Amino acid sequence: MPKVSQAHKDARRQQILEAATRCVAAQGFHRTTMADVIRESDLSAGAVYGYFKSKTELIRAIADGALGTAADRLEQLLEAPGRLTPARVLEEFLAAALEAYGDTSPRVAVQVWAEAARDPEVAAMASDRIHTLRSVVTALVRRCRSDGTLGRRGDPELMAQVLVGALPGYVLQRLLDPELTNETYVRGATDLIGSTPAVRRR
Amino acid sequence: MPKVSQAHKDARRQQILEAATRCVAAQGFHRTTMADVIRESDLSAGAVYGYFKSKTELIRAIADGALGTAADRLEQLLEAPGRLTPARVLEEFLAAALEAYGDTSPRVAVQVWAEAARDPEVAAMASDRIHTLRSVVTALVRRCRSDGTLGRRGDPELMAQVLVGALPGYVLQRLLDPELTNETYVRGATDLIGSTPAVRRR
C-alpha cells in the first residue's frame, strides 16, 4: 500500500528542509533543535525522522541546498551569445549568491561555512562546489579575454580563485551591513579591475 | 591562593581563552561544551566561571580576539615610508588575517561569522571591525594612488569594500583548500587589478 506518491514525499521533504532552513538562518545549526524544526514544519517528530534519519543528515541536506547553484548559472552565461564583460559576470555572480533562499541566504551560507570547519562531509561538499565554481570562473575569465573585455596578463586560474573569493566577502558584508547593494559592489570590483596606472602598463 | 597579582589573573584569563579557542577551532562554538573548555584549560569549572560569567561571555571574548588586528597592522603600513604598492598591501592584509591564532585562525573566523548571524552583540563587534578596516583600506587606496601605483579611476570607498571582501574569501578557501598560499592569492589579485584591456583605456 504505497498510499503516498513520490511527488507528495518530495514535497514533504522540501517542506521540512525549508522549515529547517528558516530555523538555521535564525539560530545556526547547533542552536536549532529538532523540536524547532518539527514545530516550524508543522509535522510530528516521527514524520521528520521518516525523511531525515538524523539531525546530521538534515544539516547536510541544508548545506547541500545552501551551497547553491552559482556554478549552474554561470555556466549558462558561458554559453550566452555576445560580448561578455567582467561586470556582467560579477552581476550574475552576486545575484546567484543571494537567490538560493532570498534574504536568509547569507545567514545560512555563513552557518554552512562554519559547519564545513567541523564536519568533513560538509567540507567536502563545499570544497567540491568551490572547485567547480573556480573552473567555471576560469572559463569565464578566458572568455572575457577572447572577447577583449579583459587584459591578457595573469594566470586565469589564480584570477578565478580571487574572483570566487569575492563572493564570501560580499555575503558576509551583506550580513553585517544592510546598506550594501549588488550595484556598489559590482562597481567597486570593476573599478578595481584595471586600476594599474599607465606607468606600469608600458 | 588568594591575593594574586593582576598579571596572574590576566595570564589565567588568557589560558582559558586560548584553550577555548582551540576547542572552537575544532568543534565550533555550540558543539564546544564548557566541560571541553574546562578540560582543555586544566582548570576547574568554578575557576573558568570566575573569569567568564557565562558561555556567551566567553564566546564574545573569543570573537573579539578572533576578529583580529588587521586594521592596526595596516595602519602601520599607512605610515611606512617609500612607495606603497597594491601587492604590498595585499600581502600584509592576508598575513594579518592568519596571524591572530596561527593555523586555527580560519576555523575560528568562520565560527565568529556564523555567530554574528545570531548574536547581535557579535554582529556589532564584527560590523565595527569591518568598518574600521574599510576606512584604513580606503586610505591605503588613496596612498597607492598618490604614490602612482594605482590608477586614478573609481571610488576608493567602494574599491576598499571589495578589497576588504577579499579577506573572507581567502580565509574560507584556505580552510577548504590546504594548497592555497598567500603568494598565489596575492598574484591572482594583482593580476586582476589592472586587467582592463587597452581598448577601454583610451
Added chain:
Amino acid sequence: MPKVSQAHKDARRQQILEAATRCVAAQGFHRTTMADVIRESDLSAGAVYGYFKSKTELIRAIADGALGTAADRLEQLLEAPGRLTPARVLEEFLAAALEAYGDTSPRVAVQVWAEAARDPEVAAMASDRIHTLRSVVTALVRRCRSDGTLGRRGDPELMAQVLVGALPGYVLQRLLDPELTNETYVRGATDLIGSTPAVRRR
C-alpha cells in the same frame, strides 16, 4: 506511547505531584532536587518536565494543593442544618487542616508559608486562600450567634481573623509536638471562648 487519554495525563501529573509532595515534606522545597522528584515518581527527567516546565512551576502547584480546601469544607458546614456550635466549627477546621495530604500536611504547609515569604506568586495564592477562609469563618461566627451558641459581643471579622490564625498555630504545634491531638486543641479553644468572668459581663 503517544495519543494517551486526558485521564492518563491527569494521573501522571498527580503521580508527580504526590511524589514531589512527599519529597518536600521530608526536605523542603529547596533541598528537594528534581532528581529526588524524578526518582520518587518513577519517571524520567524528560517526563517530569513534560508536565511541569520548571521546578518553580512544580513548587507552585504543590503550594496550590497544600493550601488546601478548608474553605470548601467549612462552606458545607454553613449550609448544614441544625444548631451550629463553635466546637463543631473548630473540629471541622482542624480536620480540614490535616486532610489534604494526611500526615505530611503540616510539614508541607510550613514549607508553603516559607515559600510565600519569597515567591510573590505563592504569597498571592496564600493570601487569597486566607481571605476566602476569613470570610467563610466570619459567616460561621454570625451563624453561631444567630444560633445562640456564641455571644453577641465583638466584630465578627476580627474574631474570624483570630480563629483563622489558630490554624497555623495548630499545624505548627502538631509538627513539633506529636502528642498534640485535635481533641485537646478543640477543648482548649472552646474553654477559652467564654472565659471572661461574670464580673466583666455585667
Added chain:
Amino acid sequence: MPKVSQAHKDARRQQILEAATRCVAAQGFHRTTMADVIRESDLSAGAVYGYFKSKTELIRAIADGALGTAADRLEQLLEAPGRLTPARVLEEFLAAALEAYGDTSPRVAVQVWAEAARDPEVAAMASDRIHTLRSVVTALVRRCRSDGTLGRRGDPELMAQVLVGALPGYVLQRLLDPELTNETYVRGATDLIGSTPAVRRR
C-alpha cells in the same frame, strides 16, 4: 597574641548573624548562599567560616535568635504588680513576636518553622521554646484567673496551648496581609474570649 578582644569577636559574630538574617528574610535559608552572606556582611569567606564552621551551624544560630525571647518578656509580666488582664498578656505577646528583628521577623520566623520540619536540631530548639512559652502562658492564665480577669472554667494547660498557637497565626497573617495590626488582632482575640452566650453561663 590575642589581638582582638572578646567584645570585638562578639560584634563580628553579631554582624554576620544580622547580615545572614537579612538574606534569609529575603530568600529563605536554602536560597541564601554563603556568598550572599559574605557579601552582605562585608567580610571575607575565611572570616565568616572563622565564626561559623558551616552553613548548617549558621542556620541554627539564626534559628536560635529568631525563635525569640517571647518567654522572657512574658515572665517579666508574670512578676509585674497590679491586676493582669488577658488583653495585656496578648499585647505583650504579639509585641514580643515582632521585636526580635523588626520587620524581618515574620519572614525569618516562617523560615525557621520550615527548617524545623527538616532539621531535627532546629525542631528541638523550636519545640523547647514552645514548651517554655506554654508553661509561662499557663502561669499567666492562672494569674489572670486569680486576678479575676478570666473565668474559672477550663484546663489552663490546654488554653495556653491555643493561646501560644495564636502567635504563628498572627505572624503568618502579618506576612501575607500588611494591613493587619496588633490592635485589631488583640481586639478580635479578647472579643472571642468570653463569647459564650448567657444561656451556657447559667
Added chain:
DNA sequence: TATGAATGAGCATTCATTCAT
C-alpha cells in the same frame, strides 16, 4: 591572621531519538 581564588560534586534543565499505540 585574614584573604579570596580555586575546587568539583551537584543542580536544573534540554534535546536527539525511539517506539507503543
Added chain:
DNA sequence: GATGAATGAATGCTCATTCAT
C-alpha cells in the same frame, strides 16, 4: 503510516568549603 510521550545522557552553571599566600 503517523503520532507524540517518554527516555536519559549530557549541558551550562552554582556554591559550600578549603587552603596557599
